Amino acid sequence: xxxxxxIALSITLMxxxxxxxxxxxxxxxxxxxxxxxxxxxxxxxxxxxxxVVGYFTHSAWLGLLCxxxxxxxxxxxxxxxxxxxxxxxxxxxxxINLIGPGLAMFLSRYFFDGASIxxxxxxxxxKLAIFSYLKGTPFANFNIDVSVxxxxxxxxxxxxxxxxxxxxxxxxxxxxxxxxxxTLGVPVYRSRYACVIMSGILAGIGGxxxxxxxxxxFTPIAISGQGFIALAAVIxxxxxxxxxxxACLLFGFSQALVIMLDGGVLHVPSTILAMIPYVLTILxxxxxxxxxxxxxxxGVPYEKGxx
Amino acid sequence: xxxxxxxxxxxxxxxxxxxxxxxxxDDVNLDIKxxxxxxILGENGAxxxxxxxxxxxxxxxDYGKIYLNGQETYIGKPSAAISQGIGMVxxxxxxxxxxxxxxxxxxxxETTDFFGVLNMRKARKKVIxxxxxxxxxxxxxxxxxxxxxxxxxxxxxxxxxxxGAEVLILDEPTAVLTPMEVDELLxxxxxLKKDGKTIIIITHKLKEIKKSxxxxxxxxxxxxIDRVNVADETEQSLAEKMVGRQIKLFVDxxxxxxxxxxxxxxxxxxxxxxxxxxVKNLSMKIRGGEIYGLAGIEGNGQTELLQCILxxxxxxxGKIIMHGKxxxxxxxxxxxxxxxSFIHADRHKYGCILDMSVADNVIMEKYREKPFSxxxxxxxxxxxxxxxxxxxxxxxxxAKCRHQxxxxxxxxxxxxxxxxxxxxxxxxxxxxxxxxxxLDVGAIEFVHRMLVxxxxxxxxxLLISLxxxxxxxxxxxxxxxxxxxxxxxxxxxxxxEHKVGLLMAGGKGE
Numbered sequence: 051x052x053x054x055x056x057i058a059l060s061i062t063l064m065x066x067x068x069x070x071x072x073x074x075x076x077x078x079x080x081x082x083x084x085x086x087x088x089x090x091x092x093x094x095x096x097x098x099x100x101x102v103v104g105y106f107t108h109s110a111w112l113g114l115l116c117x118x119x120x121x122x123x124x125x126x127x128x129x130x131x132x133x134x135x136x137x138x139x140x141x142x143x144x145x146i147n148l149i150g151p152g153l154a155m156f157l158s159r160y161f162f163d164g165a166s167i168x169x170x171x172x173x174x175x176x177k178l179a180i181f182s183y184l185k186g187t188p189f190a191n192f193n194i195d196v197s198v199x200x201x202x203x204x205x206x207x208x209x210x211x212x213x214x215x216x217x218x219x220x221x222x223x224x225x226x227x228x229x230x231x232x233t234l235g236v237p238v239y240r241s242r243y244a245c246v247i248m249s250g251i252l253a254g255i256g257g258x259x260x261x262x263x264x265x266x267x268f269t270p271i272a273i274s275g276q277g278f279i280a281l282a283a284v285i286x287x288x289x290x291x292x293x294x295x296x297a298c299l300l301f302g303f304s305q306a307l308v309i310m311l312d313g314g315v316l317h318v319p320s321t322i323l324a325m326i327p328y329v330l331t332i333l334x335x336x337x338x339x340x341x342x343x344x345x346x347x348x349g350v351p352y353e354k355g356x357x
Numbered sequence: 358x359x360x361x362x363x364x365x366x367x368x369x370x371x372x373x374x375x376x377x378x379x380x381x382x383d384d385v386n387l388d389i390k391x392x393x394x395x396x397i398l399g400e401n402g403a404x405x406x407x408x409x410x411x412x413x414x415x416x417x418x419d420y421g422k423i424y425l426n427g428q429e430t431y432i433g434k435p436s437a438a439i440s441q442g443i444g445m446v447x448x449x450x451x452x453x454x455x456x457x458x459x460x461x462x463x464x465x466x467e468t469t470d471f472f473g474v475l476n477m478r479k480a481r482k483k484v485i486x487x488x489x490x491x492x493x494x495x496x497x498x499x500x501x502x503x504x505x506x507x508x509x510x511x512x513x514x515x516x517x518x519x520x521g522a523e524v525l526i527l528d529e530p531t532a533v534l535t536p537m538e539v540d541e542l543l544x545x546x547x548x549l550k551k552d553g554k555t556i557i558i559i560t561h562k563l564k565e566i567k568k569s570x571x572x573x574x575x576x577x578x579x580x581x582i583d584r585v586n587v588a589d590e591t592e593q594s595l596a597e598k599m600v601g602r603q604i605k606l607f608v609d610x611x612x613x614x615x616x617x618x619x620x621x622x623x624x625x626x627x628x629x630x631x632x633x634x635x636v637k638n639l640s641m642k643i644r645g646g647e648i649y650g651l652a653g654i655e656g657n658g659q660t661e662l663l664q665c666i667l668x669x670x671x672x673x674x675g676k677i678i679m680h681g682k683x684x685x686x687x688x689x690x691x692x693x694x695x696x697x698s699f700i701h702a703d704r705h706k707y708g709c710i711l712d713m714s715v716a717d718n719v720i721m722e723k724y725r726e727k728p729f730s731x732x733x734x735x736x737x738x739x740x741x742x743x744x745x746x747x748x749x750x751x752x753x754x755x756a757k758c759r760h761q762x763x764x765x766x767x768x769x770x771x772x773x774x775x776x777x778x779x780x781x782x783x784x785x786x787x788x789x790x791x792x793x794x795x796l797d798v799g800a801i802e803f804v805h806r807m808l809v810x811x812x813x814x815x816x817x818x819l820l821i822s823l824x825x826x827x828x829x830x831x832x833x834x835x836x837x838x839x840x841x842x843x844x845x846x847x848x849x850x851x852x853x854e855h856k857v858g859l860l861m862a863g864g865k866g867e
Contacts, residue, residue, distance in 0.1 A: 215474050216467035223453045223464050230451035233415070234465030234516075235436025346454070354415070 053188040058306050063198045064264060066302025068093070068256040070201035072280035073287070073294040074208050075121075075252030080289055081212065082245035083225040085349040087143035088128050089253045090277025091150020092121040096257025098154035101268035102161055104171035104261070113171065114258045121254015122247050124150060129246040133239055136351035151273070158268055170266040175259065197259035202295075204252065209291040221245060225345030228352040238352050253277065275328060282331045286338050289345060297334075304330045359388040363427030366391040366524050366555040367412065367443075372421035374407055381407050382418070385581045387574050389524075391426075394546060394556045396570035396587070398563075398599050400797035402767050404579040405559045406448070409526050412557075413445040414438040425524075439466075444517025445526040448559075450509050454502035459484060461501055462516050487518050491548045506655070507538030514545065524555045531565055532795075535654050536825055536858045543569050561599065561797050563592040563606075564826075577601055600799050610809045613833045616645030619817045620697075620786045625675030625685070627661045627841075634673070635661045637841040643786065648808060648818040650832025652825055654861050658841035659821055663790060667699065668692045679786065693722060698784035700775055702791035702821075704768075708775045711764040715753075716744040718763045719778050747777040751803075769800035776807055787811055790821045805831055825854060825861070839863050 072089050079086040096117035104113030124146055131142040155166055162168050175196050181189035212218035223231045224241055232238045260276070261268050279301050286300075287293025304327045312320045358370055367389040374382040382404045389395040399405045410416050412423065414432040423430055425441055432438050438445075452461050459481055468479045481497060488495060495511050504512070510530060517525055527546075531539045546556055546569055558570060566573055566587060573590070575582040575598045583598055596604050620643045627636035636658040643649045653659055664670035666677055668689040677685040679695045701707035709718050720729050720740050728739040744759045751773040753766070763771055772792070779787060789808060793801040808818050808831060822828050828835055829852060836846045837860040845860045 215472070216469050217473055219460060219464055219467060219475065223456065226453045226455055227451065229449075230453055230461075231465065233413075233435050233445065233447065233451045235434065235439050236465045 053191070054310070056188055056192045058303075058310055060192060060194060061306035061309055062299060062303045064195050064302070065305040066298045067195060067197040067201040068259045068264065069276055069280050069283060069298040069301055070295055071197075071204060071256030071259065072253045072277060073283040073298050074201075074204050074291055075249035075256070076281055076284040077287070077289055077291055077294050078208065078212075078221070078245050078252070079249035080284060080348045081225045081345055082221045082242050083228055083345060083347040083350065083352065084129070084132055084242055084246050085139040085143065086125070086128065086246065086249050086253075087140060087281060088124065088146025088150070088277075089249075089280055090273065090275070091146040091148070092124045092250045092253035093257035093260070093277045093280075094150040094154045094273045095124050096121040096254030097261045097272045098157055098168070098257075098268045099254070100258030101168045101171060101261040101266075101272075102157065104173070105169055108172050110171060110173050110175045110262045113262050114175065114255060117258025117262075118251040118255040121257065122251040125247050125250020125253070126243075128250070129243045132351065133242050133246070136353060139349050139351070147277070151270075154268065155270060166270050168261075168268040171262060174266050175263040195259075195263045197263040200255075200259075201298075205291050205295045212291065222345075225348050228347055232352075232354065242352070253280075256280070275331075279327060279331050282335050285344075286334050288343075301327055301330065358386040361424050361427055361429075364390055365424070366426060367557070368424040368427075369408070369412065370422050370424070372408060372411060372418045372423075374404075374411065374416065374418050381579050382411075383579045385421075385576060385579070386584075387581075388584065389555060389557060390572070391555055392550060392553050393572060394550055394558065394570045396566040396573040397557060397559045397576065398561065398566060398573055398595060399576035400561060400599060400799060401769060401795065402578075402797075403576045403599075405576055406528055408576070409445065409528060409557065409559055412438065413443060413526060439520050439522075442521060442523035443526065444520060444522025444524070446510065446513040446517065446528060446530060448528040448532065450513055452501045452509055452512060455500065457498055457500055458495055458504070458512050458515075459497040461512055462497075462519050466520055484515065484519060487515060491518070491545065491552070493545065505538075506533045507535065507541065510534070510538075510542065511545070522554070524557065525549065526557045526559070528559045529561075530558060531560065531562060533823075535823075535861065536854065537862055539565070563595050563798075566595065567592060575599055596798055600797075604798060605802060606798075608805045608809060608830050611813065613646055613648075613812065614815075615647050615833075616815055618642050619645045619680060620819070621676075621678040622666075623676040623678065625662070625665065625677065626673040627658075627665045627670060628673060629661050635841045636665065638675070639838075639841065639843055640675075641836060641843060643817045643819055645785070645815045645817050646812055647833045648812050648820055648831055650828035650835045651819065651821045651838055652828045652835060652857055652861055653821075653823070653838035655823055657838050659790075659838060661841075662838075663699075663788070663821070666692065666697070666788065693782075696783070696785040698779040698782045698787050700772075700779055700787065700789040700792045702794060704771055704775055709763050709771060712762055714760050715748075715763050715766070715774060716740050716759040719744045719747055719759075719774060721778070722782065743781075747774065747781065751777040753777070768795045769797060772796060772800065772804065776804060780807065780811065784816065786817045786819065788819045788821070791823060792820070793822075793824070793827060801827075825858060829854060829857065837861055 072093055076086055076089055099120035100113040100117035103116040104110050128142050128146050131137040132139040158166055158168055177193040177195055179193040181192050184190050220231060220236050228238045257273055260272050283294050283297035283301060286297040308323045308326050311318060311323055361368060365388055369387040372382050372385045385408060397405045411418050414434045414437050417433055462484055463480045468476050470476050493511050501509060530542060549556060570587050573587050574584045596606055622639060622641045625636055625639045626634055629635045661670060665672050668687055672685045676683050679697060684692055684695055705711060723729050728736055741759060748756060753770050753773045758766060792804050812818050820832055833849055835852045836843050837857055
């Protein structure tokens with residue numbers, strides 16, 4: 051009993067890590083006033099980049115770094131479109147969501163002789179056996195991915211920056227009333243660029259952890275809706291880092307359920323089980339979307355001197 | 358133009374600014390002595406705000422020079438203006454609702470310990486010193502969204518002072534204040550002046566210029582008209598310089614000849630969306646040939662009352678009767694069909710669809726009637742003919758605007774179109790809410806004349822306004838709404854600013 055609980059916990063944490071990273075990216079972007087629904091696309095490109103770089107360099111860490119950069123580059127596109135050219139942020143985000151997976155598939159075929167699945171990376175991100183000193187108990191076998199620790203660290207740092215530093219005060223103000231920030235001499239466009247790019251980097255890293263920690267290769271279904279689930283977590287978590295983290299744990303748990311219940315005593319077809327995270331997402335969105343209050347200026351392009 | 362000297366806190370010489378091909382400022386001069394209160398007077402669109410936005414670094418001038426304390430300077434961006442001691446309180450407040458007062462004040466100029474970590478305690482000390490110095494009362498812990506407009510304005514002033522402003526620009530500061538808040542603001546301005554601050558006040562309200570400013574620069578259509586000593590001028594002479602023609606500051610109207618009661622509200626109670634009863638047992642009667650003015654501070658139930666009349670909100674109890682027929686809890690179309698027309702306070706939100714053409718906006722309520730549509734097909738010729746007629750009758754400018762987006766028209770011209778459209782409905786009751794909000798003296802005169810004309814034709818007018826002067830000037834009967842109830846009703850002759858103002862603020866009548 052204890053050991054299966056621990057396994058459930060371990061799986062929950064493992065699956066929630068990529069979601070958390072991406073969701074925190076979403077929080078940062080939206081708090082600065084730019085809706086980023088392109089997270090899915092940024093995760094996809096991150097997942098591919100992580101797998102490819104990890105495979106060729108034999109370094110999972112280098113892969114993860116490049117995954118972040120790839121997500122950041124895609125986010126830069128979104129930033130240019132939605133901040134400088136004041137495009138509709140939803141349309142731009144959808145474009146990113148089409149470009150990301152398409153490009154990932156194209157690159158996979160390019161690097162791996164037309165295969166849409168990459169070779170497994172020789173070295174995954176390390177796991178940490180945090181209770182290894184408790185020999186002989188079920189705890190000894192309990193280990194967590196380093197990505198879990200990374201995700202938690204990102205949550206803590208983001209919370210601290212947003213609520214305890216001047217940068218955070220400015221980011222939160224940007225999402226509420228950019229003109230106010232502008233009249234106080236803080237550059238609106240530059241700050242929003244920074245936040246959107248940061249959001250892409252985190253989403254890319256999130257994607258990278260899928261192919262470097264959860265599974266060990268890129269497949270066309272490696273990222274299938276995690277980006278959207280992360281977005282749901284942003285809303286469910288009320289645009290707050292800890293809230294988003296909690297939501298991601300819940301979604302991660304639902305994925306753990308899929309795995310734990312599959313082949314268990316219940317004999318539910320695995321295809322039905324696989325729906326659990328998505329159904330949960332929809333339910334949560336239905337229940338919470340109307341009630342939560344988004345940053346007021348989120349999604350509204352800022353135009354200097356507009357009436 | 359005065360010579361450049363260090364006796365002047367601000368001098369702007371030969372300022373010219375283009376927005377695209379449009380020249381909004383043409384060789385404008387501004388000279389402001391240190392420690393004085395200087396008014397900039399001009400109609401809407403005259404370029405007052407643009408001039409001040411240049412001083413504050415929001416825009417760059419195309420030509421012209423700026424001198425601060427006799428030194429030529431380049432500003433270019435708000436942060437440069439702030440560091441040179443210029444602060445600005447914008448017409449639309451630049452405050453983050455969800456932040457506390459203190460957070461709003463320090464934003465962009467935070468006191469930090471290391472690596473940008475905030476030290477709010479230090480900031481609080483500094484702000485409290487300023488508050489004490491100028492005798493302002495502000496709760497730093499309160500969220501801005503819970504503050505009254507007057508309080509929010511104080512926060513804006515504090516923001517500027519916190520940044521060490523020596524020159525304070527106030528853009529239309531009294532537009533949104535109650536009479537008492539205006540007095541308080543004028544007092545604060547005097548305190549700041551005593552401390553040696555220079556204050557620039559942008560306004561088109563003559564009374565406040567007379568009360569507060571020593572000198573005044575007048576701008577008309579982007580051009581410098583005159584720089585005057587306020588003491589040498591009367592309200593009338595200032596107004597004429599501003600508008601460039603003779604103007605009537607007071608509405609002149611005939612004695613009223615009231616007819617029968619056209620519109621009546623009996624014991625109406627309405628709840629707001631949070632379930633609080635914001636209109637309580639309210640009754641009123643409006644006769645034909647009468648302008649009924651409803652005075653009150655924002656948020657005392659006017660919004661819910663209007664929504665209820667318009668059929669957009671249910672009445673809990675009570676009746677709304679038009680021409681003897683109950684219309685409460687029906688729907689908006691039924692209300693409009695019973696010969697009630699509305700001029701909404703927020704013409705951008707309710708009165709117009711900004712991104713549609715002028716012509717489409719004009720037939721907004723009539724599109725489904727003949728001759729504008731026949732068997733479900735729109736007749737564009739009829740629409741254009743009708744629009745042309747309204748544009749001509751109401752002197753909307755530019756005259757060839759019917760296919761332009763209504764967004765591109767000035768506020769005054771938008772309002773003329775809205776009023777024209779509503780009067781063309783031939784209503785028996787016109788409900789005008791803040792009909793002159795954001796309009797300049799010329800346009801205000803026009804709107805007031807239209808309302809009086811309607812009254813003289815024996816129609817009823819319900820005027821709801823936050824501007825007490827407007828209500829007192831125009832209405833035949835004046836009621837005060839406070840906390841969702843009518844707390845007093847006067848004939849025009851018995852009402853005065855003091856009596857009505859007191860009731861508006863929740864005081865008891867004598």
